[in-house]
Amino acid sequence: MVDFTVVVPTYNGAQRLPQLLGALRSQVNTESIHWEILVVDNNSSDSTKQLIESYQAIWSGWPMLRYTFESQQGAAYARQRGMQDAVSEWVSFVDDDVIPSSDWVSTAYSFRDSQPQLGAYGGQIHPQFESDPPEDFKRIQSFLAIRERGDQPHLYDPENLVLPPSAAWVVCRQAWLDSVPTKPNLSGRVKGSMVQGDDYEPLIYMHLAGWKIWYNPDMHVSHQIPKGRLEPSYLVNLSRGCGLCVYSLRQIMAENLFQQLLLAAKITAGGLKRALMLLLDHQQKVFTDVVLQCQMVFFLSSAASPFYSVKALLKRDSAILP
Structure with a gap:
């Protein structure tokens, strides 16, 4: 055993x-x-x-x-x-x-x-x-x-x-x-x-x-x-991948369509707000500092994650259909 x-x-x-x-x-x-x-x-x-x-x-x-x-x-x-x-x-x-x-x-x-x-x-x-x-x-x-x-x-x-x-x-x-x-x-x-x-x-x-x-x-x-894995391009792409999955994960816990729609709105608004706050706090440095770039990409990708989730679902469904 x-x-x-x-x-x-x-x-x-x-x-x-x-x-x-x-x-x-x-x-x-x-x-x-x-x-x-x-x-x-x-x-x-x-x-x-x-x-x-x-x-x-x-x-x-x-x-x-x-x-x-x-x-x-x-x-x-x-x-x-x-x-x-x-x-x-x-x-x-x-x-x-x-x-x-x-x-x-x-x-x-x-x-x-x-x-x-x-x-x-x-x-x-x-x-x-x-x-x-x-x-x-x-x-x-x-x-x-x-x-x-x-x-x-x-x-x-x-x-x-x-x-x-x-x-x-x-x-x-x-x-x-x-x-x-x-x-x-x-x-x-x-x-x-x-x-x-x-x-x-x-x-x-x-x-x-x-x-x-x-x-x-x-x-x-x-x-x-x-x-x-510490190269800027890899880190930025990794951060994007971490952000794009946020809605797909959170919506598992939603009980119905209304909750899913509300969740999508909250995630998009929250991601955009965090991106704006990062830009206001660090201004031009966001575009030159790799860690700040990764944070910005993560926030924006998180905001876009509901749209990415729908796109991925449509792509998967179209692949299944004859």
Whole structure:
């Protein structure tokens, strides 16, 4: 019987996976845990499959190492595949560019019974930069899945989209299967799109079903951030993707069409107001400072997110029609 599963969704991760697998293989205080690593190959075109097969040929004991394939591109589909193929009650997701601390598995596993109606939880995600980030980077660091929320456990706030990123979370499998639709609305970053929110979507569905989302400060991972992800063009596009998903996520919690329309108006007005306030506060610097540019793009994209959501829905429906 498997007690705990670490799902690793990966796309062309052959160069990144060895460091992660080494860190997972070196976990401490796991002697009493029957756990496994499940690598979900999300339609990679590199040697990911061959790499895992080479590891499996010499792998023995706990944790077990398994491989599965998901042809539908997008991290949301890879997570769905991992959840379907896992058999343990508790399933964690760890991105292939994340390195967990040596006690991450034992600490994550021990938290599972600490709170009533616990549906999911995430810990601290610390950046490991390849190059220096821009000045005042902390103002936008959450866009890169960095989470450092102090040393006390606390509830997240799904109603305001304050949630842990899937770079390193743990989920109650039954909570997911009972409340999360099998077909995601937000698929995650794919070629030609940086729209985010695919990791928040299942957490919102769990929240609506009565499950609680917690922060566990004792879980630590390092997020490897290459210099390319600190380039202004990447950061601006990432900020745009974070903004464009806002309405799609918030409307999940709307009960009817009237609430959806009211929500759309509030999000558009709120985004425009925040953009105007940023411009008034910083004036010309908004156009020259990369962090301010990212904030401005996020606010404007958030304001546009209701229109983007409708456009995406119409495009999806037209693709389904004969």
